[in-house]
Amino acid sequence: MEAKYFEPFLDAFKEAVCITDSQGVVLHINAKYSRLTGIEKKDIVGKNLQELVDGGHFDIVLNPIIVKGKVETSRIQNLMNGKKLLLDGHPIFDDQGEVACVVTFIYDITTLEELKEQVIAQRELLETFKKLQSIDAGEQRICPLVVHSEAMRRAIGQIGMLAETDATVLLLGETGVGKDVFARRLHASSPRADKPFIKADCGSIPENLVETELFGYAPGTFSGGIKQGKVGLIEAASSGTLFLDEIGELPLAMQSRLLRLLQDWEIKRVGSTTPTKIDVRVIAATNKDLEEEVAAGRFRSDLYYRLKVAVIRIPPLRKRKGDILPLAQCFLEFYGARYKRSCELTPAAGQALTEYRWPGNVREMENLIHGLVITSANDRIDEGDLPIKRSSAPPINIADAEAPDLDIADRSYKDIMRELENQVLLAGLKQYGSLQEMAEHFQLDRTTVFRKVRAMAKDLNMPMPVNKRRKRKSTKDS
The missing domain is CATH 3.40.50.300 (P-loop containing nucleotide triphosphate hydrolases)
Incomplete structure (x- = not known):
């Protein structure tokens, strides 16, 4: 092939092409290579590829690997512009079987990687x-x-x-x-x-x-x-x-x-x-x-x-009493089907469930019914089978009920309750000696107790109590 046709010949390839000698110096590139890498022919031909690696244009070259191993090699090359290229290098041998030059075909795989x-x-x-x-x-x-x-x-x-x-x-x-x-x-x-x-x-x-x-x-x-x-x-x-x-x-x-x-x-x-x-x-x-x-x-x-x-x-179960028995029936049917049992509640058991306060709400009921279906000796679940008890005390007539001795004349409910709360707080401070211990015994957050005590001190025009922890008796003293 005449030399004047060699460059057009390389440009006819759809792939980018780079030809280097055995030392890694660039002999030829085609137009596709410049378009792909952004490196002009004048900036690369005659230069060693390692110089471009050192300059940060790309991160890897194949020439030393192929010359040393004398085999075709492929690698991924990362360009400084963010592109990823697949290098497919092929050795060309001289008459003595040594690598005379390396022809590398380059493919843009950026989109493929993404x-x-x-x-x-x-x-x-x-x-x-x-x-x-x-x-x-x-x-x-x-x-x-x-x-x-x-x-x-x-x-x-x-x-x-x-x-x-x-x-x-x-x-x-x-x-x-x-x-x-x-x-x-x-x-x-x-x-x-x-x-x-x-x-x-x-x-x-x-x-x-x-x-x-x-x-x-x-x-x-x-x-x-x-x-x-x-x-x-x-x-x-x-x-x-x-x-x-x-x-x-x-x-x-x-x-x-x-x-x-x-x-x-x-x-x-x-x-x-x-x-x-x-x-x-x-x-x-x-x-x-x-x-x-x-x-x-x-x-x-x-x-x-x-x-x-x-x-x-979402209302708690105690405030939706109309749902208690239908819920219990749903759970009875579900767990009855699971354990192949047909259980029912007696009217007394149903009444006991309705009057119970359900502090654990629907989750508590589910666990209770689940346990009853498993452990009940009879298919009819009576009040005595329930792990809850109704209050046995007879209802109190309002006229006979004993009310605490409170001054409620011409006072709002809010004022009365604040006075009662202040009395409880004072009694708590006297009993437990510190805000921390009082919070623990009252099952309240310490910040809440502190805020309430501070409001109480302001109401009663008294200094804020010093928050000291009461000393506990050691085991030696007991």
């Missing part, structure tokens, strides 16, 4: 979602949604109004009232029903793991972490519903990060500098008084107001 990363990320997200769904399905309780009482009908009515919106919902209620059931009902009734429902129990995740569990982490963040990184629960819920149970237990540091999600609808994985937009509907739940938590400095006020877009207060 697609590979996307596939890996999607596979990781799918596997995470399947894992979460299988765990979640195993943890779902059997709590039926029974609606007979007026209080429950009002609460359920709110679900119908809110389900069609994407508004953030805050579920409030005592432990065991069925906040999880409400959250799932909201999701199932919404346009996102066929999308993920991910539950994050903020109270059960160890504090040192909360951030990575919720937000995930980028590849290479932790030496002992998953090589490809990890999807957080928030990201796994994208396009669906994120249920943040027991949100009152979330550490303050994580509250600020969650606030950003609710403000900007984007998150950053731990170890990442790139934010990710998230389309998710947030439902939060707690059995705490968040206003009191805000006043005590344990919960961010700005996060509270972001969560308080729509509030559903």
